[in-house]
Amino acid sequence: MESPLALYRRYRPETFAEVIGQAHVTEPLRAALANNRVNHAYLFSGPRGCGKTTSARILARALNCEQAPIADPCGECDSCKDLARGGPGSIDVIEIDAASHGGVDDARDLREKAFFAPVRSRYKVYIIDEAHMVTTQGFNALLKLVEEPPPHLRFIFATTEPDKVLPTIRSRTHHYPFRLIPPRLLSAYLSELCAKEGVTIEPAALPLVVRAGAGSARDSLSVLDQLLGGAGPAGVTYDLATGLLGYTPDTLLDDVVEAFAGGDGAAVFGVVDKVIETGQDPRRFTEDLLRRLRDLVIVAAVPDAPATGLIDCSEDQGERLVSQAARFGPAELSRAADIVASGLTEMRGATAPRLLLELLCARVLLPGADDDTGGVLARLDRLEKRVSISGGTPTPTVAAPAPPAQDRPAPPVDRPAAPDPAKPVVSPASSPPASVVETPAPESEPEPEPVVIVQPSAPEPAPAAAPEPAPAAAPVASGALTLIDVRRLWPDIVEATKGMRRLAWMHLTQNCQVVSIEGDILTLGFANSGARDSFVSGGCDAVLRQAAVDVVGASWKIDTIVDPSAQPEGTPTVTKAATATPEPAAPTAPAPAASDTAAPWDPEPESTASAAAREAIQQTRSADQGPTQTGPDWASADADARPDDLDAEHQGVSAAELLQRELGASMIEEIPHQ
Missing domain, CATH: 1.10.8.60 (Helicase, Ruva Protein; domain 3)
Structure with a gap:
């Protein structure tokens, strides 16, 4: 049993009506055949496989059909049967391959035989395929024959490069350009x-x-x-x-696009490694990725593009494209497509295509590395996407909780006159609104003792009402955030914990990563059991939960597991606003710091301020009896009160700086008595 013919031979069109995608050529030819206004020479040009030679055979059948003039061959006469699919062919229709018969000798032989009349048909038709391969001498030999042929002779030239056909030949033909099929x-x-x-x-x-x-x-x-x-x-x-x-599977393209959307560098480079390990060509992968980004750019501009046929894809793939385009902004997609297109151009002839692929992926992941307009717009798209995900105004900075109003009374309207610069002043004393002024006795008294004069300030005003807390971001419904969304917002959440508890921030940036999000349960993976136990026992999960509420409005239950492959998600990229407070105009009570559970910390300001004042006075009284003391060890006390806050311990804060920061007081050396 013989094997069947190839599909392109079995289904070769036999009439102009069966030719697809070339109506701009077939319709004029059918009209010319029906009206008996056929030219003596035709030039069919266009890309390969678009129907040039097939249309030339159909034209020859229609010319020699017994029912001519007719638009389409009848298929019943002997001439039509000879030129049909699988037919023996006609002696009056000669096909010449110019690639092997394009010389001057072949042209002379054709010219000698052309003057003989056809054997059975009306016309002798010469179909010259790959006509651009005919030499200049060959065309010159055919020029006179093509210009003034005998009545029974017809020429049909077919070529993919009409510009290479001799202009004098081309000017004597009817040129019909064929196109690629949609x-x-x-x-x-x-x-x-x-x-x-x-x-x-x-x-x-x-x-x-x-x-x-x-x-x-x-x-x-x-x-x-x-x-x-x-x-x-x-x-x-x-x-x-x-x-x-050899095309890239859609699963790999979906993975890399979703990783780009979530800023997940580990997933992106994991896909690149999978491409190399499976033996795929990095250039083909880059080309397929560029095509996917092109589809996403169109879907972002025209959301119903898959349904309307603007993008040729299946129904389920169209749904995925719409979902993926929603994760990006238009500027971010355009920037990614530009980077991939430039990288594809650089890969041509490159000796290390994988290296170039990884570099272009890194550029797509880091819009902050580009200081041009594209990078700025990409960063703006990410911020806008974060607003749409969180459902409220973005919270790029996280301030420490405000202390109660009664701990910080408003300064009096009538302030006391500024003290004499020659007199040492230590503030505050036993109560926040009073000032302590130490003045020396008159010079006539021997060995004078310092006299402490307490100058009362204005009456203490009534405690102001506690300020209403700022409205938080709208809560996010359970399951509204995907794992990709959580990883995009993770740097902001981690940054929020830094202002609440430094120990939690250190764990989140050094020892763990986000594993999964299922409903309202966020699972974190820790590199070892010690880090996990320290995170849980230190109450850091409550700090993280409050930070998530402040940033995205989602109240998660924190679940922790031990994952030896866990790596930190990366240093948060959101920059906090400057937290340095200006020097207060009047003495204020110590500002409470965030506790382990992010609640306001009440260090009993009355007793602390009194103790600090008494300690400062004791230092000034004993100044002439020995070296000046540096005051109590506030750094150790602060470390004991908040063992997770290592600022005072590691930054070397002195007593004077600590008094200025916590109490608003300043250390002034005593003026020697005369």
Whole structure:
């Protein structure tokens, strides 16, 4: 049993009505045939496999049809049967391959035989394929014959490069340019052929065949023929098409696009490694990624592009494209596409394509590295996307909790006169609104003792009402945030914990990473059990939960596991506003710091201020009896009160700086008595 012919031979059109995608050529030719206004020479040009030679054969059949003039050959006469598919051919229709018969000798031989009348048909038709391969001497030899042929002679030149045809020959022909076949039309044609062949083909595999054919009917049929030959009981599947044609599977493209959207560098480079390990070409992967980004750019501008056919894809893939485009902003997508396009150009002829692929992925992940307009717009898109995800105004900075109003009374309207610069002043004394002034006794008294004069300030005003807390971001429904969204907002959440409890911030930046988010349960993976136990026992999970509420408005339950492969998610990229407070105009009570549970810390300001004042007076009284003391060890006391805050211990804060920061007081050396 003989094997069947190739698809492009079995389904070669026999009439102009069967030619697809070339209506701009076939309709004028049919009209000319029907009106008997046929020229003596034609030039058919266009890409390969678009129907030039096939249309030339149909034109020859129509010219020699017994019912001529007629638009389409009848298919009943002897001439039509001879030139049909599988027919023996006609002695009056001669096809010449100019690639091997384009010399001057071949042209002279053709010229001698052309003057003989046809044997059985009305016209002797010469179809010269690949006409651009005819030499200049060959064209010159045919010039007179083409210009003034005998009445029974017709010429049809077919070429992919009409510019290489001698201009004097081209000017004596009717030129019909053929075009590539549109993808949707070619896709429908291939589906029809699969139905005729009795083989099923998955909707996701059909666009790959069309893409491999690149608009050429013959190339597309050759690819489909290969897939039909290797198809199993399930027909032509998507996996079969991607494996044979070498295209990147949609799963890999989905993974890398989602990783770009979430800023997940580990996932991006994991996909690149998988591409290399599976033996795929980095250039092909980059080309497929660029095509995916092109589709996303179109979907971002036209959300119904997959449904309207603007993008040739299956229904489920169209839904994925819409979902992925919603994770980006238009400027971010455009910037990513520009970077990938530039990288694809640089990969041509490169000796290390994987290196270039990884570098372009790194550039896509870091819009902050670009100081041009594209990088700025990409960062703006990320901020806008964060607002849309969190459902409220973004919270780039996290301030410490405000202390109660009664701990910080408003300064009096009538302030006391400024003390004499010659007199040492220590503030505050036993109560916040009073000032302590130490003055020396008159000079006539020997060995004077310092006299402490307490100058009362204005009456203490009534405690002001506690300020209403600022409205938090709108709460996010459980399950509204995906793992990608959480990883995008994770740097902001981690940064928020830094202002609440430094120990929690250190754990989150050094020892753990986000593993999963299921409903309202956030799972964190720690590198070892010690770090996990320290995080839980130190109450850091409560700090993280409050930070998540402040940043995204989501109240999560924190679950912790031990994951030896856990790596820190990265240093938070959101910059906090400056927290340095200006020097107060009047003495104020110590500002409370954040506790382990992010609640306001009440250090009993009355007793602390009195003790600090008494300690300062004791230092000034004993100044002439020994070296000046540096005051109590406030750094140790602060470390004992808040063992997780290491600022005072590691930054070397002196007593004078601590008094200025916590009490608003200043250390003034005593003026020697005369």
